[in-house]
Amino acid sequence: MTHFRPSRRDTLTGLAAGALMTHMPARAAAAAPAGEASALLDRLAWQLLDLQPGDATRLGVDTGAHAALRGRLEDRSPAGMEKRRRFVDDGIAALAKVPRAGLDPATATSLAVVDSALSTARDGMALPYGVATIGDWRNTPYAVIQNVGAWLDVPQLLEGDQPVRDAADVDAYLARVEGMAAQLDGETVRIRAARGQGLVPPSFLLDRTIEGISRTIAEAAADDGPLVGPLRRKGAALGGDGPVRAARIARTAVVPALERQLAEIRAQRAVATDAAGMGARPHGAEWYAWGLRAGTTTRRSPEEIHRIGVEQVAALQAQMDVILKGFGLTQGSVAERAIALQRRPGIGFPDDDEGRRQIVAYMQGKIDAIRPRLPRAFRRLVAGRLEIRRMPAAQEAGAPAAYGGPGSLDGSIPGRVWVNLGDPAIHNRVTIPDLVFHEGIPGHVWQGEYAQQLPLIRSILAFNAYSEGWALYAEQLADELGMYDGDPAGRLGYLMGLSWRAVRLVTDTGIHAMGWSRERALAAFVAATGLPDSNARSEVDRYCAWPGQACGYKLGQIEINAQRDRAKAALGARYDLRDFDQAVVDGGNVPLDVLAQNVGRYIAATRGG
Template identity: 75%
Template sequence: MDMPSLSRRDALAGLAASVALAALPAAAVAVPPTPAASLLDRLAWQLLELEPPEATRLGLDTGPHAALRGRLEDRSPAGVEARRGFLSQALADLARVPRGGLDDPTLTSLAVTESAFRTALDGMKLPYGVATIGSWRNTPYAVIQNVGAWLDVPELLDGDQPVRNADDAEAYLERISAMAAQLDGETVRSRMARERGLVPPSFLLDKTIAGLTGTLAEAPLPGGPLIGPLVRKAGTVPGPWSDRAARIVRSRVLPALERQLAELRAQRAVATDAAGLLSRPHGSEWYAWGLRAGTTTRRTPAEIHAIGIAQLADLQKQTDSILRSFGLTDGTIAERATALQHRPGIAFSNDDEGRRQIVAYMQGRIDAIRPRLPRAFRRLVKGNLEIRRMPLAQEAGAPAAYGGPGSLDGSIPGRILVNLGDPSIHNKVTIPDLVFHEGIPGHVWQGEYAQQLPLIRSILAFNAYSEGWALYAEQLADELGLYDDDPAGRLGYLMGLSWRAVRLVIDTGIHAMGWSREQALVEFTAATGLPRSNAESEVDRYCAWPGQACGYKLGQTEIVAQRDRAKAALGARFDLRDFNQAVVDGGNVPLDVLGGKVTRYIAMAKG
């Protein structure tokens, strides 16, 4: 059902407190927004104009904003310049807002928005890359194995794009048509980067070329990634939608895909196997920004590398103890962990039945944690969640799974999209912490709280907080007893922590110390015991998104440090539910803003 033509703030207020509002006189409800609130709302809608798919994801492309449903963002150099202009003006407007008399949530929202916009603008001043605002997919490469319209548009069409009537079907066709210009914009930026000496690693280009070639072959098919979702979703909506979509794909999209493929092949002709940014023009400068964006700290690569090594050593001691309890005493930790994952009753079959069982096991872990959540939170959200296989074209360059919340009105559920291309990467060791991280009480759960904040806060994301929270969610699952009778799951939890700790070592090793891909793969498998195919997907992701992988463990480490600080300050008055509620209610924030939120929580708890 479409949302009415209200501001998003009014709509959320009605959803969150309808009973209380109904009991108040009309005059008490009609409170005009403050200048700060009005500015934040205006900036949010301006940002959605620049990023129309985000409006669709949030379910806000309705009423006066319905035109957003048929548009895509401009990824050309002109589109990047438009974002720069928006950010510069927005920062000037934010600087003029008087702070006196504003409440804490509004002050936090202003600080969060200013931080996100300034970081994004600094990134867009770099010689290449970074065409997004408030996103975790920061990359110097306009098109690579896990970035580009060739992936993003099919995922949008298959997932969040609604087709309930003829207008929706027309919007779907408009988005397919707009894909051609988006592809060409990326191709221009890729060519400009190549001319400046920036070329991705050869092994990433090989994956990208293979994926794009597959998309070219599948795109014109009735069941392909562009036409198939329309056929499935249109259902009883009368009209020649499939035929019209096929004509657009053949006449516009395929030529643009071919032009992009030609550029990627030109890059491959001059590419090397150097994995990181250290060997690329402006690489150190870009990586410093990538770490800043990915961690919301100013920690140096050397500091981050040392933190990873120290945490990994402690985690591997705990992992060794559990492996010995399974009778696995000979070999490295990685060898023993791998052996356990192949035992009968732990692994799933490498076929469609195994894929079905994987999804069912994931759902079972979500069902198990739901009744325990009142022990960790004062106020529960719904946790609207479904588990689905990610689009096939995406699987080769994607992680094991990823997740996030659904639309604001609940019509689109939150999702865990699971990579089932190689079922062997999933088993009863690896699945529990994965679903707690991506789903509940991780990304999907935290995202539903964030959606109750002003619209701008639902759009902007800080990798260190969101991924740090998701990793902290795995810790909460342990503290709530989910592993008490599941030693295999506990092993997976510790392996997952090791995985995130070794990311600090590998990401900095690749981009600041000149590590090769093979050296990174050896370090990853030795630390985690995960399969080679998983290792390759992970390491290649670090090569494509420099700095992003460091946000997980640094974010979780900071949340735990803030919890320890609160415990020390409050003593017997500390309550886990209140701390968690303060952190999750504060929304997605940079880590320094998180510290301020906890300081205010401590003061309130002391009375």
């Protein structure tokens, strides 16, 4: 090790700088720790993107000096997981050294956000198995399952975000296809080790995973398959043999790696049971406690969360009952009547490609209708760049009805709502409005554009309770902005959506803390929501795969509304919805305790004005 000994010149320079700091105005002195903090945040952002290159492509920052990231994939081997642990430990240590005194509120918030994300990830990484993400929402005990793994993530990246504009982009695309084999094998090593520890997913999740991976194997090298098709479509104007090379790589490298992973999944299936929750698995209670903490950014117990869910479902069903009676539906449970309404002529769409086209058009119409109303809810509007796309077919069987998020930082890639069109019956005129307000505008896509104006690290890190809580609050804003005036069916869908998120509190805790079976959870879910069985089954299976994540939605919305009530009480006549909403989105994606601090600053600033 080389030890640094300062020269006389270095010493004098340091003394002069110290004297200057002593005499400079307080405002200038504060700039030093702020600059140190900003430099650290930027350094951590690029270190994290080096570990998660797909995020660099999603954000559109894999350019210039960072262009090599465009051809790389995340290392999911045990060695890759160890690199992530070291990054987390080093990041926490570096954050602890940054002086907090005199920092501006935005920088202080960013430091608190990053520290929270890293600390939560560190505790998750100390668990004996699973995926503890760094500022993401897909924490799971199972590194590969029906909705987790490279077999899904790489096709999604290639289809959705991977640019193909020139020959260099083609090379980067092919490098990622080739890198998929190593990523798959790294996952396979980890799930085999987990099986050795006694961790085996539920049999019904493994069945869906086997089905999905088998389909990916069959389609991998096809011209329109998940690995070749995106390159053929995006690079059609470039010509060349890129698609042929992609097919060769898929056939000779990726398919064998998929087959190795499928063999391990089949080995798990041979010893699996239908026990749905973490309580039936080694270290399950410990893992679920962490999963709830990561998913909600609170320390609420499973029992408390379960009780909140039961109370919320009852209150929402009372409102749904009134609407259903207005449609002349008076017999049967709320769920049965909601299902009956969705089966009426004119509510659904044709079960074919024309129906799929109509679904997308109906979604777009709702987005177009809410845009002119947004100035009533925000002081400053973002562009809300958005397109609605069908998600890749390989994803649809294990995916929710839709999901969405913002596009690239430079605007070259718009925000997207990815809609599951595998079974058009899961979408209708009752459920669609709520869905697009949640995923698109003023939900995930809208909020994400505000977050992208913050330091780069803040665009990478996300907190489930805030992001999903905001999306539910966005549904509420749509109602408050009159989007359901004259549309009782759509408002029923809004209440169904809230009930859906409330019953998640019941079913997630029921499955993982109270020993519920899949069938019991399904019955509770359908009774609360009236959603189609295919939708319900996909939802409950998702809760089994991502313990705790589903609880963030309703708890996040509850907290945002609690902060809104706090602001109303504190400000009285000075309260304005536009200012409150602006404070929440300008603060970015944060843990719920940091949200309370941001709202507190907004209250203080408004009082001072």
